[in-house]
Amino acid sequence: MNERYSRQILFREIGQAGQEKLLNSRVLLVGCGALGASHAEILARAGVGFLRIVDRDFVELTNLQRQTLYSETDALNRLPKAVAAKNRLAEINSEVEVEEIVADVNHSNIESLLTDIDLVLDGTDNFQIRYLLNDACVKLGKTWIYGAAVSSYGTTMTIFPNKTPCLRCIFEEMPAAGSAPTCDTAGVIQPIISSIAAIQTTEALKILTGNTEKLHQSLMQIDVWNNDWRKIKLGRPNEDCETCAKRNFEFLDAEAGDFSAVLCGRNAVQIAPPRAGAIDLPQLAERLKNLGEVKQNEYLVRFTTGENELTVFSDARAIIRGTDDVAVARALYAKFVGS
Ligand SMILES: [Zn+2]
Numbered sequence: 001m002n003e004r005y006s007r008q009i010l011f012r013e014i015g016q017a018g019q020e021k022l023l024n025s026r027v028l029l030v031g032c033g034a035l036g037a038s039h040a041e042i043l044a045r046a047g048v049g050f051l052r053i054v055d056r057d058f059v060e061l062t063n064l065q066r067q068t069l070y071s072e073t074d075a076l077n078r079l080p081k082a083v084a085a086k087n088r089l090a091e092i093n094s095e096v097e098v099e100e101i102v103a104d105v106n107h108s109n110i111e112s113l114l115t116d117i118d119l120v121l122d123g124t125d126n127f128q129i130r131y132l133l134n135d136a137c138v139k140l141g142k143t144w145i146y147g148a149a150v151s152s153y154g155t156t157m158t159i160f161p162n163k164t165p166c167l168r169c170i171f172e173e174m175p176a177a178g179s180a181p182t183c184d185t186a187g188v189i190q191p192i193i194s195s196i197a198a199i200q201t202t203e204a205l206k207i208l209t210g211n212t213e214k215l216h217q218s219l220m221q222i223d224v225w226n227n228d229w230r231k232i233k234l235g236r237p238n239e240d241c242e243t244c245a246k247r248n249f250e251f252l253d254a255e256a257g258d259f260s261a262v263l264c265g266r267n268a269v270q271i272a273p274p275r276a277g278a279i280d281l282p283q284l285a286e287r288l289k290n291l292g293e294v295k296q297n298e299y300l301v302r303f304t305t306g307e308n309e310l311t312v313f314s315d316a317r318a319i320i321r322g323t324d325d326v327a328v329a330r331a332l333y334a335k336f337v338g339s
Contacts, residue, residue, distance in 0.1 A: 028117040034183075044098070120143070132251040135250070142161070149195075271330060
């Protein structure tokens with residue numbers, strides 16, 4: 001152990017004792033896209049003993065410019081990101097235990113994902129999940145590190161429930177759908193991903209080794225293209241905050257309703273059943289093969305019909321490309337996968 005981590009142990013504020021703490025730490029990575037892939041690599045190399053990685057998507061060629069864990073082969077095989085990440089991390093540091101979960105994070109599973117976890121890193125790409133994560137972490141008293149990056153700028157903040165402001169203390173209302181730029185509309189360059197991930201993972205190392213007095217205690221904003229770095233000092237939690245003051249967990253308490261449909265990126269919709277259930281992928285592939293082009297691996301079935309492409313996962317979720325109309329996506333799901 002000493003050899004692998006020797007340079008990190010020499011760093012006095014971590015030392016042997018800090019390294020032991022890292023090896024015994026358990027971290028949840030929510031999302032394993034650009035930020036999440038960087039979190040996973042940095043924390044695995046640092047020797048964080050257990051990483052639970054949850055991601056709903058699979059690797060595509062457009063990811064490779066910034067999602068540093070993945071390869072062309074992963075994209076060709078359309079491997080789920082959580083699986084591709086686990087494979088790559090095993091090559092980097094086989095001593096780290098990685099639990100890969102291919103799933104959509106939602107109100108029905110977020111609390112169980114937080115079980116036995118010391119710290120959560122935000123590698124998601126949308127505010128819906130972040131508000132849900134904020135609800136769950138405040139409810140269960142888990143520390144989490146918010147991070148977001150698009151274009152050449154990014155933001156990060158470390159949240160200790162009821163000690164520091166939570167996400168909702170700072171951003172009271174979720175931005176309206178479609179109002180905020182995304183990587184699919186504004187593009188993104190890799191260095192801002194590395195910068196935000198660097199701040200988030202440094203905060204993680206400080207927390208996990210007990211160096212909390214060194215936390216940056218701010219809403220940090222960075223624009224690597226325009227050379228703008230700023231820290232907005234955080235005050236006390238907002239006394240009127242719906243989440244941390246009133247403990248009104250409206251995202252967590254959302255009714256388990258009908259199929260959910262969310263836009264994910266440009267021209268794609270995710271359809272998820274109200275409760276995740278197993279689907280027989282070989283049987284589905286067999287059923288669809290006379291209706292269009294079918295490709296499959298052990299994690300998913302991809303079916304192309306006209307201008308649409310349906311990727312169905314074993315938990316019965318589907319990502320439907322070629323439309324941003326939820327009704328159209330829902331109809332395609334009902335027609336080809338079933339309702
Ligand atoms: Zn709050």
